[in-house]
Amino acid sequence: MSQTENRTRFRVEGMDCASCAAKVETAALRVPGVEAVMVSVTAATMVVTHGDDADMRALARSIGRLGYPTSRLDDGGKAAGHDHAHAHAHAADIVDAPWWNAPKVRPAAASGVALAIATAFGVLAPSLATPAFLLALAIGLVPIARRAVMAALAGSPFSIETLMTVAAVGAVLIGAAEEAAVVVFLFLVGEVLEGIAAARARASISSLVGLVPKTARVERNGAVEDVPVEALAIGTVILVRPGDRLPADGTVEDGASHVDEAPVTGESMPRAKAKGDSVFAGTVNGAGVLRVRVTAAAEDNTIARIVRLVAEAQESRAPTERIIDRFARAYTPAIMALAALVAVAPPLLAGGDWSDWIYKGLALLLIGCPCALVISTPAAVAAGLSAGARRGLLMKGGAVLETVGRVTVMALDKTGTLTEGRPRVTDVLAFSAERTTVLSLAAALEAGSSHPFAVAILAAATEERVPLPPAGAARAVPGEGVEGKVGGVAFFLGSPEAAARRCALGETEAAAVASLQRTGKSLAVLVANGRIAGAIAVRDEPRVDARDGLDRLRAAGIRPLMLTGDTLASAEAVGSDLGIEVRAGLMPDDKRAIVMALRSEGAVVGKVGDGINDAPALAAAHVGIAMGGGTDVALETADAAILHGRVTDLADIVALSRAVMANIRQNIAVALGLKALFLVTTVLGVTGLWPAILADTGATVLVTANAMRLLGWRPSAAAASGKPAWAFREPTHSQGGAGVV
Helix, strand or coil, rough: CCCCEEEEEEEEEECHHHHHHHHHHHHHHHCCEEEEEEEEECCCCCEEECCCCCCCHHHHHHHHCCCCCEEEEEECCEEEEHHHHHEEEHHHHHHCCCCCHCCCCHHHHHHEEEEEEEHHHHHHHHHHHHHHHHHHHHHHHHHHHHHHHHHHCCCCCHHHHHHHHHHHHHHHHHHHHHHHHHHHHHHHHHHHHHHHHHHHHHHHHHHHHCCCEEEEEEEEECCEEEEEECCCCCCCCCCCCCCCEEEEEEEEEECCCCEEEEHHHCCCCCCCECCEEEECCCCCCCCCCEEEEECCHHHHHHHHHHHHHHHHHHCCCCCCCCCHHHHHHHHHHHHHHHHHHHHHHHHHHHHHHHHHHHHHHHHHHHCCCHHHHHHHHHHHHHHHHHHHHHEEECCHHHHHHHHHCCEEEECCHHHHHHHHCEEEEEEEEECCCCCHHHHHHHHHHHHHCCCHHHHHHHHHHHHCCCCCCCCEEEEECCCCCCEEEEEEEEEEEEEEHHHHHCCCCCCHHHHHHHHHHHCEEEEEEEEEEEEEEEEEECCCCCCHHHHHHHHHHHHHHCCEEECCCCCHHHHHHHHHHCCCCCCCCCHHHHHHHHHHHHCCCCCCCEEEEECCCHHHHHHHHCCEECCCCCCCCHHHHHCECCCCCCEEEEEEEEHHHEEEHCCCCHHHHHHHHHHHHHHHHHHHHCCHHHHHHHHHHHHHHHHHHHHHHHHHHHCCCCCHHCCCHHCCCCCCCCCCHHCCC
């Protein structure tokens, strides 16, 4: 008898990292009737595909016992049934509550206080130090051990919590209660930091909806009234004043203006809009009044789709587990089984002495205690994260640090990522006036304007120190440009099309304008008293280090690819300068689709961007990297951030990842090598318990010292090779400050 395939969404609270997601997924898959599970830490959601006979209440209870309160959501993302109000109020509390009220802060704080008290006893009353450290260890370890037990019952017996519990108990058995208490405290602090990062990411994505106004102005019966955006029906005509954000997607019915579409497309220059043109919710109207016919309901507008795309991308992205988690799954049970086998097999099979072989089994368990691994692997990750942070390379945890080094395709946004993110004057054409006169008059007309074109012209005029005469009766001409009088002469500065309507361009002038437009530049033509005086071209230029940065990515075996919402002409002009493959004219869901297609082809995808329009693709990639100066949403959706905005930093973050992974492999080899040596010698009776334990302690010191060497990591042009990066020196060229926004 066939079953219907159903999809049910849940809100899952308390998840901080990919390890949490893995445990939740495992527990859900153990429920009869569940066929597939997708978990998103950032969205705090879980989507379950199941048959008709699956008990969703039992699933929620099972996950709740792991320490992750779970409630069912309806199709709109709201809590279903009687849990609706409670779940939404609680979700708001999660976003708004200060970090120190988070559930995981209390055990970390209690562990820290107990550890401080035990340390004080160690100084003031040494005889009480050991009991004090044991008590401090118990305070921190009990919640970890409880989660280990619940995870084991839910199908994850060898989780990071199990590994921590075994390591702590083993450390106590060899008389290292102090070290065990410190390791447990640091583990709890790390969980708190992961929780803060996850909460901030959830809050930033939720804040996207704030880009759309709550109300819209609707003309009815000759009057204008404000109505809630949710009440706008398709076909309603709304009035959008200069400077307002558009409350809905629609088509211009009347009026002309320039609209800043950066939140949606990322394009640096506002686009001219006139009757029949499409406009998007969340974009900003310029100087003209627009009447817009609504074409999409509030839940289907552009910003709402971006929010959904981010959530869907997070839900569909398989969690990357911690390195130590993957290792623990095999290592911990293997050591336990080997110790039990050594203790029991010889007496049973060969008549060996029970006390002798139990002693050897205990010795093996203690020797195999993963203290060195638990300490050294996080030490390498922490050192790598710290070394990167000091140089403006931020990564949200060890899983991100691991994945960055495996990237094979780096998809980069154009505006604000490969380019400076603001237009600059590139050419001043002089036709019937001198070059400095053209720039001076244009700056006079644009004085006081905040339009990106005006800002670029004023910056060029300031840089070249041209005079700035006063302009009288200056006013914006919606959708065309600006006009005014300077010295009693009428001037107009605007698009070539608008200028041509006032004065015909000669053959030479038209050819010069067209030539610049073919290179992706935007032009403003200056008309003086009915004659073409000159023209000014602006373009968002590539960062000075962009070419070098892309070359270094290629040298590291990574294919760069430009994904941009800008026009094809502008994108190809920049792409030609930088020698990068271009895909232009993309909406946010187009970028996400390309990232998903690359993933399906087997590529490990890194996505680099700085805008809200990049958020869905950042979430869909294996690693999302936000450029410095980007929006809060991009920074929080991304897994990593390049704070200084240098394209060369992308190769550096890859090199840092590869250096850390090489260090971890070295640490594991040293720790396991020494353990294997003493496991053999102990079983053979060559060494006793204490020499083996001392050797294990020595291994801990060695691998920790090796990990600390990463603190000396320095970026360099050769860093992408994967060699130990601490061996490199700072580059001697001057690119270090290039491209900072």
